[in-house]
Amino acid sequence: MESGQGYKKNESLIKLLERKLQSDQHKQLFEKLFGNCVYFLVEDLGKLSKNFEKEISRCKIFSGSGIDHDTCRASISEMIKKSGSAGKIGRFSCELGSSGICYPIIQGDKLYGYLVICRAEKQVSDEMLELLSSFMDVSLSDTQKESELKKLYDTIRPRAIALSTVHTLHRLISSTLNLNELLPRIARLTLQVMRANRCSIKLVDSKRKTLLPKSTVDLRAKITKLKKVQIGKWAPGKAVKFGKSIRGRDFLATPLIDEDVIGVITVYDKVDKKPFTDFDEEIMKTLCEQAVIAIRNAQLYKDQERMTIGSIKSIAAIMETKAPGTFLPKASFLKLVHMVGVELKLSEYELKCLEYASLLHDAGQITLPDQLTNKKGVLTGEEYNMIKEHPQKAAIILKPLKALKNVVPIILHHHENFDGTGYPNGLKKEEIPIGARIMGVVGSFEAMITHRHYRKHMTIKNAVEEIKSNSGKQFDPNVVRAFLVVMNKKGILKMLRKEIYGSKKISK
Amino acid sequence: MDLKKLANRSSLHKEIISFFHNNPSSIDTPRGVSVWVHGDLVKVRQVLEELAQEGVLEADKVTSTTGYSYTRNPKIISQIEAILKKTR
Numbered sequence: 201m202e203s204g205q206g207y208k209k210n211e212s213l214i215k216l217l218e219r220k221l222q223s224d225q226h227k228q229l230f231e232k233l234f235g236n237c238v239y240f241l242v243e244d245l246g247k248l249s250k251n252f253e254k255e256i257s258r259c260k261i262f263s264g265s266g267i268d269h270d271t272c273r274a275s276i277s278e279m280i281k282k283s284g285s286a287g288k289i290g291r292f293s294c295e296l297g298s299s300g301i302c303y304p305i306i307q308g309d310k311l312y313g314y315l316v317i318c319r320a321e322k323q324v325s326d327e328m329l330e331l332l333s334s335f336m337d338v339s340l341s342d343t344q345k346e347s348e349l350k351k352l353y354d355t356i357r358p359r360a361i362a363l364s365t366v367h368t369l370h371r372l373i374s375s376t377l378n379l380n381e382l383l384p385r386i387a388r389l390t391l392q393v394m395r396a397n398r399c400s401i402k403l404v405d406s407k408r409k410t411l412l413p414k415s416t417v418d419l420r421a422k423i424t425k426l427k428k429v430q431i432g433k434w435a436p437g438k439a440v441k442f443g444k445s446i447r448g449r450d451f452l453a454t455p456l457i458d459e460d461v462i463g464v465i466t467v468y469d470k471v472d473k474k475p476f477t478d479f480d481e482e483i484m485k486t487l488c489e490q491a492v493i494a495i496r497n498a499q500l501y502k503d504q505e506r507m508t509i510g511s512i513k514s515i516a517a518i519m520e521t522k523a524p525g526t527f528l529p530k531a532s533f534l535k536l537v538h539m540v541g542v543e544l545k546l547s548e549y550e551l552k553c554l555e556y557a558s559l560l561h562d563a564g565q566i567t568l569p570d571q572l573t574n575k576k577g578v579l580t581g582e583e584y585n586m587i588k589e590h591p592q593k594a595a596i597i598l599k600p601l602k603a604l605k606n607v608v609p610i611i612l613h614h615h616e617n618f619d620g621t622g623y624p625n626g627l628k629k630e631e632i633p634i635g636a637r638i639m640g641v642v643g644s645f646e647a648m649i650t651h652r653h654y655r656k657h658m659t660i661k662n663a664v665e666e667i668k669s670n671s672g673k674q675f676d677p678n679v680v681r682a683f684l685v686v687m688n689k690k691g692i693l694k695m696l697r698k699e700i701y702g703s704k705k706i707s708k
Numbered sequence: 709m710d711l712k713k714l715a716n717r718s719s720l721h722k723e724i725i726s727f728f729h730n731n732p733s734s735i736d737t738p739r740g741v742s743v744w745v746h747g748d749l750v751k752v753r754q755v756l757e758e759l760a761q762e763g764v765l766e767a768d769k770v771t772s773t774t775g776y777s778y779t780r781n782p783k784i785i786s787q788i789e790a791i792l793k794k795t796r
Binding site for chain 1: 731732733734735736737740743744766768770771772773775777778780782
């Protein structure tokens with residue numbers, strides 16, 4: 201066995217063991233074995249632990265002896281040296297005549313320190329030493345396990361918390377496909393995670409020459425103006441040009457890399473005034489990887505939305521060529537439907553579906569014979585029945601367009617009545633989709649105020665009264681209430697009058 | 709708002725405040741926080757909402773969950789630092 205000085209030491213372990221031995225349970229055990237003794241741990245040869253002063257002052261013999269601490273310390277140090285060199289338990293009598301034990305704490309080839317027991321009141325037998333030896337082995341082993349667990353906990357916990365933060369960020373930023381909502385959210389969350397004072401998101405323009413500022417959160421007193429940045433200039437421009445993080449003391453620019461670099465997130469000025477670190481860079485890289493997926497998804501969704509709108513406009517244009525001025529809804533109709541939807545607190549997605557349904561609600565009439573579409577006179581019963589089939593026809597035409605999956609039911613049921621007297625299925629109350637109930641009210645109102653070949657249009661006032669009187673019968677009372685709120689809004693009457701007298705059609 | 713009273717409302721209040729004070733960069737859901745503070749999810753959710761209303765935490769709500777993070781208000785942070793120091 202190596203000499204005491206050659207052993208590897210584990211300071212934290214001896215401290216943990218020291219704490220353990222100071223517990224009531226251990227104190228009682230030492231008392232049972234050695235009487236009202238004094239014990240403490242020593243980490244190094246000749247270097248007594250902090251507990252020495254405290255423990256030795258408990259020694260009654262020492263207190264009344266007039267001997268100072270140094271003499272006592274020298275005496276115990278000498279004994280430790282002897283015991284340490286031998287690597288064995290040593291019995292001793294101190295300068296004051298008190299008997300004690302020095303126990304080297306060894307496991308494998310490691311010497312961790314010494315347990316010193318002073319002023320043992322009982323005679324220390326070999327059996328007691330054996331018992332002490334087993335007890336110390338168990339205590340050391342327990343302490344080692346605790347120490348390893350603590351190290352593991354200290355290492356893993358911060359990483360687990362960081363991982364959990366990344367996971368939460370992913371959930372928060374992937375919950376929207378609206379770029380106008382997404383980018384400010386990413387900027388705000390980045391600021392929060394990095395504990396910085398400013399965060400700016402810039403995206404590469406279509407010509408790939410400049411970075412356009414898209415969202416900035418600035419908590420500093422002096423707010424910096426949003427500027428375009430040339431690719432290759434300043435930290436954000438360089439991060440995009442070289443496709444890697446650019447870090448200074450007070451800034452960190454991290455590129456958003458998809459197949460190509462699509463932009464950059466830059467954070468400035470940490471709240472604690474400390475410089476940005478390697479760890480910050482790692483976190484930002486992870487955050488940007490999440491952000492880029494969310495941004496690309498939102499961009500793809502926007503593209504898809506444009507395609508859907510394009511398809512809808514194409515269908516509407518085809519319809520319009522069949523009977524000009526018949527199928528395209530008026531701007532006022534679209535606006536009223538939207539405003540009633542907003543008044544009823546529909547979600548953004550529901551409003552979008554409502555908009556598409558408003559544009560295509562009469563798509564089924566494209567299947568009607570031209571003579572019926574263009575007929576200038578009262579319809580026969582048979583003709584009216586053919587017209588009543590247009591919601592189902594529209595549903596059949598639009599069904600293959602998967603993007604309109606939730607739009608079709610609105611179109612199919614926009615002629616249902618709240619009391620179940622409508623068509624095609626005679627649905628009642630909440631069985632009718634909310635979008636269809638809204639279109640029912642606004643569509644009827646629009647029909648009443650529009651001039652037809654076979655009848656004069658109603659005044660706006662009379663049409664509103666007609667809607668009110670049919671609330672709870674033909675129309676959903678909640679929708680009617682929302683409609684009346686909208687009708688009282690500034691500019692609505694002016695818009696409607698202009699349309700009735702100007703009879704302008706929209707080409708949206 | 710009396711932060712001392714708020715922190716002393718329950719041990720869970722103090723645990724959660726302490727967690728965010730020691731991990732100011734963390735953003736977590738009620739489920740995540742309940743793991744870190746070893747607390748009951750329902751109670752943790754209530755306390756998180758209460759702390760967010762009092763300005764100790766910030767809440768980012770989306771359809772599926774809410775992400776809670778520590779305030780950036782330096783006054784609140786220094787008051788909490790003092791409260792936690794006393795109870796350490």
